[in-house]
Amino acid sequence: MPSRKVEAIARLLKEQILAGRYAPGSRLPTYDALMEQFGVTRPTVVRVLDTLREEGLLTVKGQRKVFVTQRFPHHDRYVWVTSEQPGSNEWSLFLAITHEVIERGETGITGQVSALVGVDGRANNPEYRQLCDFEGRGSAAGLLLVNSAMIYLLPVLQKPGLPRVAIGAPLPHANLVALDFAGLIDRASARLLEKGRRIAVMSPHASKLAAAQECLEGYGQHPDRVFTVHAAPIGCERLTELMFDRRSRPDAIFVMDDNLVPPLLAGLERAKVKAGEDVYVLAHCNWPRPLGMAEGVEHIGFDVREVLCAGKDLIDAHRAGAPCPSRLVPARFLGELTRPLSTATDATVEEKTVHP
Template sequence: MDSSPKHQVISRELTTEILAGKFRPGTRLPSETQLVKRFGVSRPTISHALRALQDEGLIERRPGSGTYVSAGKEGHSAKRLGGLQIGMIVPNLRQTEIFESICGELASLARVHDFGFWWGAKASPVSEAKMTVQEAEDLCDRFIEQEVAGVFFVPFEHQADREASNRRIASKLRQAGIPVVLLDRDLGAFPARSPFDLIGVDNFSGGYQLAEHLIKLGLRRLAYVVKPLTASTVEARIAGARIAMQTHGLEVPRKFVHAGDPGDLKFVRSITQGRQYDALLCTSDHIAALLLQSLNRLGMKVPDDLRVVGFDDVRFANLLTVPLTTMEQPCRDIAVTAFHALRDRLADPTLPPRTVMLTPRLVVRESCGAYLHPPVK
């Protein structure tokens, strides 16, 4: 769940919509009364959000007339770095909440610093459909034709040829002289590193913290639930959990990682039969939510019969039937760090490749059983 103040959440969402082209330059925004109804907040909160947009130069407030999208910066050149355009390749933008948040922040930062921001072939978000590798390569070619200054790239996952595809896309941009900043994960398997800047969260630490939290609650038999062909970020989380168990003198089960569909009852039954585990760590909140549904259908109660934790802290994590213990990803900090990394790369292409891993935060809720018994010391 986004823990930011409500006015910041609203201003970010409106910023994303403006930059995406939903509200064109010179057009009028919905009235404050309409925004109050849409977001379910007070008028002062809406006014606060609009003031933030006005301070950024995104909107103009005209007394007696309304609020309008500013036209002054449309097509404005970036004085600091020569009127540059920035591109973005994010395969699952509309299916992954953290990427929506990160990319919305990046778009806002680009606008504030007078950079053009290209979501796709046009300066607007990609469609709702999942992007294919071919579509990503076509988009890469368009970015090269348009001579964009740099590209933010979230590598593909959950497909057999993901590493080869990721390297092909990144190499094509590099050969064209276009800097690439990777978001969230690297091109290949953990712990290998590619020659590109990488900005993300410290997944090893996140996996360690989650496992240690469960261990301190007195749980000894842990396992990880993943989807097949997952990303290197997940491998880092699993590695962190393994080290946490070993550090606390626990034996890591031979079958520690279970890859499959958490919505498949047969798969979930194979993990839970015989009560062989005390807790299951999931690679994302989405997987944890599907697992909770399957466990409920199998008649298992969380956290009484089994503990479950996720990763990401998406909006619905606190709204599930059993609120989810998870690791919060600092999306805004990731976006700010990635944006400055690209600006540094543009200013000095000779800089060595950098990896910046930001610290995730443990969010404790009911699914881990922390409120059933006092922690073990």
């Protein structure tokens, strides 16, 4: 643990670096000059410089030549934080795709974007300790927090600190990036009515089924021509097959959860029905990783890159002292994306996401 003297000197040099006294890329004073300036020994100077190097403020070139880094993580590091773990029941495709986009450097954000996964608030949790370190040192531009009960209760987030953005739902001391689910359902309903007279809606969530039915009926669709199917990934294949083993089979399907797309396609195959030819299929997705595109499925959904960039913009506005109104990210069809699709395949994400 650094001594108080090391912490004090490191804090002073850090303030000077961030304030611009030492320009990015410039050389720091020599060891001897720092020893004389602060009246300390060489080992103390070494520990001070090690502390600043760990924060990403310094780099070493050659023998004892210490330079200020060109970019400071305090200004351009954005940290995405979730309490969920890959493979858990709560590890959704939205989380899996966001995490993969960050890991592959496809966010579209200028600067560093890193991910803390499985943050649970325990003192022995490495990710939580790292989050506390970011907060304590101020060594990030801001935090992109995926709302959950665990994130809401994390001790380190109970007081204002680094600029924060909550994704999905409000959190204390954080600006908000929300997803326009109402707009998604409205636009999807309009598209479905262009494509079919008998519409099936599939979702594991009763509230979303009710919202879709209400919207379709609001557009004038007769209730007898809307079939709501409460389906989970397990059993969806058989339910899909049964839907087409009847006279009043649907001619358009709205899949409101992308976890249902693979079993739905398997069910269509068993029923000898082709998406895009025999039945119109519109599925919710998380861009840029739509499932089933090659099999004839059309998609509407939220671009996780757009969500991250909206959060980054709010963090930057907060740091600049500008107004930070909540952002509502719209649902988009393929032709409306502001960034091109990635070359990653459906299987890349499906292999990482076991649970709905």
